[in-house]
Amino acid sequence: MVDYSGMPAMRGFFAPQRFEADVFDCEVEGAIPPALNGAFVRVGSDWNYPPKHADDAPFNQDGYISMFRIKDGRASYKGRWVKTPRFLNCQKAGRQLYGYYRNPFDNEPGFQNIDKPWLNTVMNTAVLAHAGKLLVLKEDSRPYAVDPVTLETLGEWDFHGGYKSQTFTAHPKIDPRNGDLLAYGFEATGLASDDLFYYVIDAGGRVKREVRLKVPYVSMIHDWAVTDSHVIFPVFPYCTSMEQLKAGQTHWKWDGVRPTYFGIMPRDGSAKDIRWFKGPARAVVHTFNARTEGNRVILEAPTFEGNPFPFFPAADGSKWDPAKGRAMIRRMTFDLASSGDGYSEEVIVPDLPVVDLARIDDRYAGRDNRYGFAPFRDEGKPFDAARAGQAGGRVSNSYGMFDLKDGTWRSFFAGPVHSLQEPEFIPRASDAPEGDGWLIGVANNYADNRSEMIIADTRDLAAGAVARIILPFRSNVQVHGRWFGDHQLALAGGRSA
Numbered sequence: 001m002v003d004y005s006g007m008p009a010m011r012g013f014f015a016p017q018r019f020e021a022d023v024f025d026c027e028v029e030g031a032i033p034p035a036l037n038g039a040f041v042r043v044g045s046d047w048n049y050p051p052k053h054a055d056d057a058p059f060n061q062d063g064y065i066s067m068f069r070i071k072d073g074r075a076s077y078k079g080r081w082v083k084t085p086r087f088l089n090c091q092k093a094g095r096q097l098y099g100y101y102r103n104p105f106d107n108e109p110g111f112q113n114i115d116k117p118w119l120n121t122v123m124n125t126a127v128l129a130h131a132g133k134l135l136v137l138k139e140d141s142r143p144y145a146v147d148p149v150t151l152e153t154l155g156e157w158d159f160h161g162g163y164k165s166q167t168f169t170a171h172p173k174i175d176p177r178n179g180d181l182l183a184y185g186f187e188a189t190g191l192a193s194d195d196l197f198y199y200v201i202d203a204g205g206r207v208k209r210e211v212r213l214k215v216p217y218v219s220m221i222h223d224w225a226v227t228d229s230h231v232i233f234p235v236f237p238y239c240t241s242m243e244q245l246k247a248g249q250t251h252w253k254w255d256g257v258r259p260t261y262f263g264i265m266p267r268d269g270s271a272k273d274i275r276w277f278k279g280p281a282r283a284v285v286h287t288f289n290a291r292t293e294g295n296r297v298i299l300e301a302p303t304f305e306g307n308p309f310p311f312f313p314a315a316d317g318s319k320w321d322p323a324k325g326r327a328m329i330r331r332m333t334f335d336l337a338s339s340g341d342g343y344s345e346e347v348i349v350p351d352l353p354v355v356d357l358a359r360i361d362d363r364y365a366g367r368d369n370r371y372g373f374a375p376f377r378d379e380g381k382p383f384d385a386a387r388a389g390q391a392g393g394r395v396s397n398s399y400g401m402f403d404l405k406d407g408t409w410r411s412f413f414a415g416p417v418h419s420l421q422e423p424e425f426i427p428r429a430s431d432a433p434e435g436d437g438w439l440i441g442v443a444n445n446y447a448d449n450r451s452e453m454i455i456a457d458t459r460d461l462a463a464g465a466v467a468r469i470i471l472p473f474r475s476n477v478q479v480h481g482r483w484f485g486d487h488q489l490a491l492a493g494g495r496s497a
Contacts, residue, residue, distance in 0.1 A: 131205030162207030
């Protein structure tokens with residue numbers, strides 16, 4: 001018997017969903033743009049069985065992949081559990097076997113797999129289409145492949161045996177010019193190791209280069225940035241140690257006395273070429289983009305002044321500070337010609353803290369770009385608390401299109417009972433100007449207890465959605481999602497190769 005009674009936060013809209021789903025012809029309000037043919041693939045999480053600890057991080061929830069398939073103005077939906085060994089073991093036992101987030105010492109005997117993290121993973125963070133494969137990602141493991149049509153789990157993937165790190169980032173970057181996949185794994189040789197492995201993988205899925213690096217201290221490196229000629233690794237004060245893990249605690253604690261580091265290395269460089277710049281304690285969980293201009297490397301990212309997540313405790317035992325748990329869009333500039341290890345930073349949009357899920361027009365990845373996209377809560381827009389129920393502060397009611405050059409922004413408002421998840425930008429055409437296209441994403445409709453895929457036109461975001469694809473239920477919480485055209489997953493002709 002599954003019992004969630006001891007977890008009051010799992011009620012109403014946020015109760016575990018615990019089912020797989022197929023909707024073959026979704027209700028559509030408005031009209032889906034005829035140029036949109038492909039799939040919006042999302043990965044998120046849900047507790048199939050209650051966690052061992054009520055204060056465990058939501059990042060430890062079981063992985064769930066879902067897909068809105070769009071073709072000729074019609075839409076269907078499919079949702080499936082990502083059936084890793086961990087998921088199957090718990091299903092067989094009928095209960096939770098695994099302990100605190102990324103701490104195998106807290107798992108039940110027989111399920112620790114200390115040196116095989118891909119057996120402990122839940123695969124709930126991001127998706128990637130590369131070399132004919134649809135991959136699900138979580139940074140504590142190598143990827144898992146799933147069937148792009150059925151979404152059934154196929155198994156762990158190591159890029160034809162060439163990928164040696166035990167872990168793989170949730171945020172690889174694809175070079176829009178040659179199709180190379182750039183990736184890394186932190187804690188690459190095992191729990192609490194200071195090893196960082198950087199990879200270049202060709203368009204066919206084979207490893208071209210591996211560089212083995214050391215970090216200043218063991219840290220969460222959830223996202224990074226890539227320019228035409230450099231890679232940038234942010235190391236910030238989420239810290240761990242083998243002592244912490246063996247004591248049965250969660251993987252990360254916030255140690256605000258540590259500095260933030262940015263490791264910058266030429267894309268074709270070696271370990272001796274990396275240079276570490278140091279600054280005040282910040283958290284850079286996600287990035288917009290970066291570029292190289294002569295001797296300067298410029299990074300733009302939502303940046304927190306303190307601990308972003310209340311479920312990861314402070315090392316000194318202090319309480320979580322929500323004011324420091326909000327991100328501002330900052331620009332960091334690193335002078336490679338300087339002799340020091342400092343850098344400059346500025347707030348780009350000073351009057352608007354934003355939610356952290358940052359996106360760009362991916363055609364401009366690694367080079368100068370103007371626009372960034374992110375969800376945020378616009379306090380000037382109405383919120384109908386009576387109809388929305390217990391949503392409380394869990395609301396991002398708008399998508400922002402931020403001009404990173406002049407600090408202005410335009411926005412799309414989802415509605416008075418809605419909260420938006422991460423957006424995705426789709427260009428109107430392959431040669432359309434930067435930022436000209438559609439913003440898509442999923443909105444939770446708290447009043448009607450359902451989820452809706454939103455399509456908005458960036459030419460007139462204030463006009464509202466051009467289409468809403470309606471699900472007859474609430475879908476799982478999304479972490480990250482991606483739009484893949486038919487050609488990327490070979491969907492036009494049916495099954496992917």
